[in-house]
Amino acid sequence: MQSEPVASRSADPRDSRDSRESRSGTPQLDAVSLAIIEQLQEDGRRPYAAIGKAVGLSEAAVRQRVQKLLDQGVMQIVAVTDPLTVGFRRQAMVGVNVEGVLDPVADALTAMPEVEYVVMTAGSFDILAEVVCEDDDHLLDVINKRIRALPGVRSTESFVYLKLKKQTYMWGTR
Amino acid sequence: MQSEPVASRSADPRDSRDSRESRSGTPQLDAVSLAIIEQLQEDGRRPYAAIGKAVGLSEAAVRQRVQKLLDQGVMQIVAVTDPLTVGFRRQAMVGVNVEGVLDPVADALTAMPEVEYVVMTAGSFDILAEVVCEDDDHLLDVINKRIRALPGVRSTESFVYLKLKKQTYMWGTR
């Protein structure tokens, strides 16, 4: 989860227990957990026994691993849709430029229910945020009154969605 | 199960009856189906009986509706993760400017396995594409050798991800 180089993985006395965490707090996943995730990326409701057969583990072991992955927040099993199908008529990606530290702005964006996706980036924007709204008024309100009003926000640029062409969640399956 | 976009729906002339389609080919969802989707956005593995109790339907009815929603491609139930956690070290959003028609370029991007997300936008980019790669070399290769090489691509701008702050799939839950 961190852009930090993983190079310095020396003998850290602490990271013995648990599933070995890097200093960024990101759990280290072994090949079996990756295989389980891959199975669930194909079908989030696949039975544990079927997954177990595919990855070479018992049903109970798969169940425990899945539960742990969910608890740790490594993955979530959810229904995804095209928002346009579900009644949200306006979506946009908003590029944000920030003065000073990024985190307060990123946290404020994260707290907004209309914001589905927040990522800090390197490039001509500091933060990219995806906004899902019901109509133009709503979108305008979120961008102009709420996002641009945040302290530290220097400027924003919006990209209104015209058509969603692809949406996948299957890295690992390739 | 398919890497097919959730967005694209088959404009089949036959299914005029069915659950009533608008001319965009998008199935019209009633309040109950929306409520079911909402339940599954909270927990993709929630039992049908529990969903039925929440939306006022029998277990079998929920099951049939869910199956239909999946078949129609309205929603998918999948595991989602932060790719950085799962071993993909470099991600970027790529803004693309196109000369002429957009669709050939958008389709070419959609066909690339490293591209997870493609959307046509209004604004200073014509297309936004999210790229998931294993390392810097891979990312560089995709952006410079593959994307920029597409016929019709006038220019691109990349935003390398530093940290994913938020990722939700819960429209309707608000």
Add this chain to the structure above:
DNA sequence: TCGAAGCCTGCGGATTTCGCAGATCTGATC
């Protein structure tokens, strides 16, 4: 009026989930 289609309910039987106890393995400590 009739038939077809869509959607719902109820109901067993097969399957899956769930909780738990015991076995195994690994690393840390002395």
Add this chain to the structure above:
DNA sequence: GATCAGATCTGCGAAATCCGCAGGCTTCGA
């Protein structure tokens, strides 16, 4: 090297869930 603690896996009933199917109700058009 002996031992202990923690984590993980397996096996196994009991409970819950999933699944297919038959039947009822309603709508719509011939």
